[in-house]
Amino acid sequence: MKANKNRDLAVRILEEVGGEKNIANYTHCATRLRLVLNEEDDGMVQSVKSLPGVIDVVRKGGQFQIVIGNTVDKVYNEFSELTGGIEKQDNSGDTEKGNIFSRIIATMSAVFAPFVYVLAAAGTIQGALIILSQIWPNIADTGTYQVFDVISWSPFTFLPIFIAITASKHFKTNTYTAVFANAALVAPGFSELAQRAGAGEGI
Structure with missing residues (x-):
């Protein structure tokens, strides 16, 4: 039942923000679905805010932030399926909403929020x-x-593993490869090598 509600909410949000064609980028944090829209207005804010399951809507930092709460990850998954399962990327690079600062903030939120x-x-x-x-x-x-x-x-201690998992999902790469690459950072043998290198030994 909850899954259906999450799906319905994702569908309604997608409709109210103008459909997939109006979305330049999207991600989520601990409580918010964060969209970067090509066009937005006050009427859109009110219509999304009135949806059952939406707590609030905040327009900040070039993002259309929809406050949902602790079920945001489930709504995000449904939203992702509706839009093809791939986060849309704005490659223009010359608009306020698609600037590098906004992308960095969105990426950090997507990587760190799930395990905070x-x-x-x-x-x-x-x-x-x-x-x-x-x-x-x-x-x-x-x-x-x-x-x-x-x-x-x-x-x-195992923070690099957590980061590998969430970052691989955000960047759509193989999770096992990402974990394998970062596992070396927490391997006991690597720590020993780092200590030996710190003592001046050539490795």
């Missing part, structure tokens, strides 16, 4: 451990503390 909650959760665990260690100094010597400490650092 994971980093927030890891940070929360680290904060809890710090508070507990202040109340109970000896807790740092317990196995429970050490296990949760490792868990809390794991997303940051």
Whole structure:
């Protein structure tokens, strides 16, 4: 049922923004479907804002940002299927909406937003451990503390893998190839090589 609602919302949004021909680029962040439109007006803002499932519409930085909430990724997937499954790219390079700054912001949002909650959760665990260690100094010597400490650092240790997954989806490349390329950065052997190189050894 939810999938149908997401599909219906994607269809209605596509209709209200003038169809695929009016879309130069699109992506999403944690809560917003971000469109770069060739043409937009106030009437379009009001019509999209009135759709069931849309919280708000913001026009900012050359983007038509549709605030949907935590189901935005599902709506985005439906939207992507409706438009051929490939993010449209504006190659003109000379318009305000297609300038390099807007593209960089959109790319960073698409790459980092999907796993920001994971980093927030890891940070929360680290904060809890710090508070507990202040109340109970000896807790740092317990196995429970050490296990949760490792868990809390794991997303940051393997951050290149997270980036490889989201970036490969954004740039439409093979996810396994991207993970393979970035896995070397977190491989124990690579860290050892970096330490040896730092000590002056030729590698």
